[in-house]
Each structure stands twice: as C-alpha cells, then as structure tokens.
Amino acid sequence: MSESSWPDCQECTSGNLLPLSDFGSQGAPIHYKAWVCTSSTCGYNIKIRNGDVYINEPIASGESHSPRPR
Numbered sequence: 001m002s003e004s005s006w007p008d009c010q011e012c013t014s015g016n017l018l019p020l021s022d023f024g025s026q027g028a029p030i031h032y033k034a035w036v037c038t039s040s041t042c043g044y045n046i047k048i049r050n051g052d053v054y055i056n057e058p059i060a061s062g063e064s065h066s067p068r069p070r
C-alpha cells in the first residue's frame with residue numbers, strides 16, 4: 001500500500017485522511033482510532049471514542065494551550 005491509497009479528505013479535497021493509532025489503557029494498540037487530514041490548513045479529523053464518533057474536534061497542538069481571555 002502506498003500513501004496515495006489513503007482516502008481523499010472530503011472537506012478540503014486537497015489533503016488525504018491519515019489513519020492514526022493509539023494505545024488503550026491496557027497498552028493494547030487501537031488501530032485507526034482517528035483519521036486526520038494531512039493538510040495543516042484544513043485540520044479535518046474524525047475519531048472514535050467509547051463507541052461514539054467525533055468529527056472535527058479541535059486538535060491539541062501538544063505545545064501550549066491557547067490563552068483564554070478572562
């Protein structure tokens with residue numbers, strides 16, 4: 001399988017949806033838990049958690065959270 005076999009992103013139609021895997025609480029791998037668009041300007045993502053599907057959740061950058069005005 002090549003990278004071009006990933007499905008096209010239906011949101012921006014220029015990126016591809018990349019499958020991401022995660023690890024469960026028991027350390028068991030969870031394959032294709034989430035799909036994220038490869039276009040950084042798009043950010044379309046879909047994931048499953050506890051049997052529910054979530055679409056276009058905000059992506060955490062892993063750096064610092066954006067400051068909240070108060």
Ligand SMILES: [Zn+2]
Nearest residue numbers: 009012037042
């Ligand atoms: Zn996209």
